[in-house]
Amino acid sequence: MHPIREPVRSGLLQVSAIHQIYWEESGNPDGIPVIFLHGGPGAGASPACRGFFNPEKYRIVIIDQRGCGRSLPYAETRENTTWDLVADIEKVREMLGIESWLVFGGSWGSTLSLAYAETHPERVRGLILRGIFLCRQIEIDWLSEAGGVSMVYPEQWQRYLAAIPPEKHGALVQAYYGLLHSPDPAVHLPAAKAWADWESWLIQFEPKPVDEDAKASLAIARLENHYFVHQGWLQGDKAILANAHKIRHIPTVIVQGRYDLCTPTRSAWDLKQTLPQADLRIIQGGHSSFEPALSAALVQAADEFAERLAK
Numbered sequence: 001m002h003p004i005r006e007p008v009r010s011g012l013l014q015v016s017a018i019h020q021i022y023w024e025e026s027g028n029p030d031g032i033p034v035i036f037l038h039g040g041p042g043a044g045a046s047p048a049c050r051g052f053f054n055p056e057k058y059r060i061v062i063i064d065q066r067g068c069g070r071s072l073p074y075a076e077t078r079e080n081t082t083w084d085l086v087a088d089i090e091k092v093r094e095m096l097g098i099e100s101w102l103v104f105g106g107s108w109g110s111t112l113s114l115a116y117a118e119t120h121p122e123r124v125r126g127l128i129l130r131g132i133f134l135c136r137q138i139e140i141d142w143l144s145e146a147g148g149v150s151m152v153y154p155e156q157w158q159r160y161l162a163a164i165p166p167e168k169h170g171a172l173v174q175a176y177y178g179l180l181h182s183p184d185p186a187v188h189l190p191a192a193k194a195w196a197d198w199e200s201w202l203i204q205f206e207p208k209p210v211d212e213d214a215k216a217s218l219a220i221a222r223l224e225n226h227y228f229v230h231q232g233w234l235q236g237d238k239a240i241l242a243n244a245h246k247i248r249h250i251p252t253v254i255v256q257g258r259y260d261l262c263t264p265t266r267s268a269w270d271l272k273q274t275l276p277q278a279d280l281r282i283i284q285g286g287h288s289s290f291e292p293a294l295s296a297a298l299v300q301a302a303d304e305f306a307e308r309l310a311k
Contacts, residue, residue, distance in 0.1 A: 001051035001299055012072065013095060015088045016079050022070035023063045023092050027055035032125075032309050033098045034302070035061045035089065037116075039107030039131075042223030044069025048290065052104065052298050057306040061101070063092055065112075068219040075219040077181070077226040082135075082233045086116050093123060102305055106130035106289045106298075107263055108224075111232060111240065114271075117250060118243040125309055127252040128301045130294065131260055131287050132268040134240050135232030139267060144173050144228060149202060149261050160198035163191050173228050180222045189214040192221035199224075202261045203287045244274035251308070252278040253301040257285040257294055 010024035027050070034053055038045040045062045053060050064071040066080045066088065089112075093101065100123045105113030110129040117124045133139060142148035146169065150157035161169065168175035179191035196217030234240060252275055256268035265282065272280040281301075285293040 001048075001295055002054050004047055004050045005055050012070075013088075013091060015066070015091055016084070018073065018076060018079050019066045019084075019088075020072045021063055021066060021088055021092075023061065023095075025059065025061055025096070026050050027053060027058045027060040029059055031055075031057050031059040032306060033059045033061065033096075033101035035063070035092070035101055035103055037063070037089075037103065037105035037109035037112045038065065038069070039105075039109045040068060040220050040224055041065060041085075041108050041227045042068040042075070042220035043108070044071075044219070052289075052295070053302050054306055057310070058102075058302070059098075061092065061096065061098075063088070067223055075222045077222060080223065080226065081230070082112065082115050082227070085112055086119050089116050090120060090123070099123075100125050102126045102128065102302075102309065104128040104298075104302065107133055107287065108227075110263075111135050111234070114240045114244075114247070115232075115234065117247045118240065121247050121250060124247070124250050126305050127247070127250055128255070128298065128305065129252065129271075130255045130289055130298060131263040132254060132256060132271050133263045134267050134271065135227070135234045136239075136267075137231060139263070140173065140228045140231070142264065143199070143202075143262060144176075146172070152261060153201060156198060156201045160194055163194040173225060176221075176225050177229050180218075180225050188222070189218065192217040195221035195225065199262070241270065241274050244271070248275055248277055251305070253304070254278050254280045255294065255297045255301060256280065256282050257287055257291070258282050259285065260287040262287040 007024040007026045012020040036049050044064045067076040103113045111133050164175045182188045193214040283293050283297050285291045
């Protein structure tokens with residue numbers, strides 16, 4: 001990965017009566033603009049995310065989406081939908097005076113990148129997507145209901161299942177929603193930990209013991225669950241694949257781990273069928289963008305776009 005430099009500028013942008021989102025710029029102020037969209041929803045970004053981009057060539061913009069990371073208030077689900085986040089990206093672009101940019105997103109960040117590009121295709125110079133998640137019910141069920149990836153890690157699944165009474169095991173996402181939105185920390189913090197532990201286990205290509213901090217897990221657990229319950233507000237005529245024709249002209253690279261247990265390869269394949277121009281690169285790896293094979297492929301894609309967009 002490229003050297004990680006400190007931000008040139010950063011701050012909080014008021015995007016609604018409730019929410020302020022954290023933003024930062026690093027790299028070359030005169031470089032090619034790129035925005036990094038993190039996963040989750042609710043994961044937040046880290047300084048390491050700057051390392052996918054050559055700081056001599058890119059003007060690197062990173063945000064923490066509503067309710068997570070350094071944004072305020074923490075773990076807030078009110079006024080927090082996919083379309084709120086799409087509008088926030090536009091507010092950041094306008095604030096920074098950027099005409100158009102490269103959009104880079106992985107996992108949920110790929111969902112948000114696609115939703116943004118389909119809404120504002122004229123603002124997107126290219127897409128780098130990793131670990132495709134289309135927020136379809138089949139993908140949500142794979143992660144969070146019985147019969148999906150629970151078949152691969154049944155021993156870890158029992159810890160996720162233990163937080164929910166047996167009579168509610170037929171609708172686990174909905175059952176978790178009640179726990180995660182309880183005002184009582186004695187209820188929502190253990191539920192957040194169980195949810196986050198399960199996902200953290202799946203993200204690792206070589207799983208090792210996971211013990212997430214309960215309070216730190218609240219944003220990712222509550223926001224993911226909130227988005228899953230509502231299918232990301234991406235159903236019907238707002239579904240990503242149904243609108244893919246709007247972005248077929250946009251250069252797109254898809255990096256997908258063959259052994260990704262969070263966002264299986266089928267979704268990347270389905271996206272490729274609707275975006276024939278996209279370059280689908282299947283890597284021998286899992287889900288995390290920081291696995292060596294995945295990070296190398298992402299850096300390569302960003303380096304290629306740097307050459308392409310500089311012309």
